[in-house]
Amino acid sequence: MQELKDIDIQGHLTIGGVDTTYLAKKYETPLFVYDVEKIRENARAFVDTFARLGVNAQVAYASKAFSSIAMLQVAKQENLSLDVVSQGELYTALQADFPTEKIHMHGNNKSVAELEMAVKHDIGCIVIDNFHEIDLLKEILANYQSEMDVLIRVTPGIEAHTHDYILTGNEDSKFGFDLANGQAEEAFRKLQEIDSMHVKGLHCHIGSQIFETDGFVMAVRRLFDSLASWKKNYDYTPEVLNLGGGFGIRYTDEDEPLQLDGYVNALVDEIKQQVVKHDMDFPEIWIEPGRAIVGNTAITLYTVGSKKQIPGVRDYIAVDGGMTDNIRPALYQAKYDAILANKANVPASTTASVAGKCCESGDMLLWDVPLANAEPGDLLAVFSTGAYGYSMSSNYNRFPKAAVVFIENKQDKLVIQRETYQEVSKNDLSYE
Structure with missing residues (x-):
């Protein structure tokens, strides 16, 4: 039912x-x-679980699921951060008076206008998706005499149990830098040479409408395998680990999603194990539920x-x-x-x-x-x-x-x- x-x-x-x-x-x-009461209940299921576990986190509403001024005002009231993927979504956030420091910008083909808008309004973070974007953002930041926190979007090679059309974490994806072929590390090295960009950590998103935690756990392990190498070679440890969204909901009685806190518990448990294994500080965790909040x-x-x-x-x-x-x-x-x-x-x-x-x-x-x-x-x-x-x-x-x-x-x-x-x-x- x-x-x-x-x-x-x-x-x-x-x-x-x-x-x-x-x-x-x-x-x-x-x-x-x-x-709206159900929207708030879903949002709080994520936020309150991180708080109960004593983990610093940002729950960023993925506004592509449903963006409107009223919806983003509710997200702001619930102390969520915000994931935007276009000028239109960023403009809507500004119209909703959403705190710009809590806005993260995504996109596999960010335009000059989009990046300029993000820099002009000093948003919280840009998720870097490709080498071309690094060059664009470097030039824009120089023009505006500004700096920007960034995450590197990576594809960990995990095939989530989902529909092929919404599978984004495997190697053959239009999104992000592949970990396995060295592109992610190459992007990291390039960004380390740019003073105007501060690499806060990594981002990955393995798919959508996912009903189990195995894929997320495997993705965390692969991220830490790479981060362990970066720590050894570059003395780098991440401040942030963004594990995306994709948490499934029930559309019909055939669907059997987890309770929303189940996804958070599994992620936190695995990260705890990995930071001990690799002798790292526990990063701030970011997630990006969209469907799971409003669907x-x-x-x-x-x-x-x-x-x-x-x-x-x-x-x-x-x-x-x-x-x-x-x-x-x-x-x-x-x-x-x-x-x-x-x-x-x-x-x-x-x-x-x-x-x-x-x-x-x-x-x-x-x-x-x-x-x-x-x-x-x-x-x-x-x-x-x-x-x-x-x-x-x-x-x-x-x-x-x-x-x-x-x-x-x-x-x-x-x-x-x-x-x-x-x-x-x-x-x-x-x-x-």
Whole structure:
């Protein structure tokens, strides 16, 4: 059962104590609805575990999962740091008045404009991804007469148990410097010669939607194998070890994620062993959860429209959204659970596949899910859509982007307005 599957006395699905049928009527559909109390609970699971273990740490929210001014304000309130990967994400952080010293910038192809923006606003750290970036940043820092803390992103060669499209820690990756072929050490040596860059440590990210700790433990061991060599050859020990994110969540009952503190406990335990083994000081640990903080905190509400029955084959229902607000099923074959929100206490009596309304045969949100009998006008709720739904949404077929509502203390607040058709075409220029 999904964490957000609560039903009121009218038989309606609620989120954060608020009736979803009321939300759909007030804000229309498609609609993303976030339970802010759940966001805070997830964030605190990481922060409090590090505190309980007595470990200096930064929990950096990976804003690519869902970035908005309101979301980053919540992250700031929870004393999180922030992971950004673009000018747009950094700009949003600045609009949210996020503390710049707690912002870390990623990206495999950072532009001059992005690096200049990061330097100008004196952000906390830049994660170096390639040799070209070292040269760019060196020049920019000289121009601004500034300095910058950096981490070196490395690929430890660990193949996490995840989908190939979101596997980033193995040797053949567009991200980072490989440890095995010596590129990471070469980058380290080059950075050591640049006074304006302070190498605080290493960063790695082994994948996404990971349900076990073995991959993280193996990555820590490989990082320390390299760091032991750097200590011997260069008298270097890291101040920071950033182990990325990728902590899995439950999308369907098939998923079996760990408790969030389980990932932290495993990381800390292994690092404790490694610092003793290699006679090093215990570094500050940084992690970058995104999906694990927001993924299971939201639902998407849709209105059911047409139905199609193919005897002996499949029953379809169509909704007023689709791949424009959730590309993951088409991109990753991602699976979700769903329920008719206005018939939440009605037992499932049919098996239906849920089609989006885009003019694309691949626009399918769910395949063969058990549902109560759906009729036009019913309200469909899809669970665990808080990560990579809105953030990857598009205007395909010129559909406006959905609205986003936050719920806290049983109060609903609009935090992203629904796009209008005028806004969809506002950048178009006439050819006449």
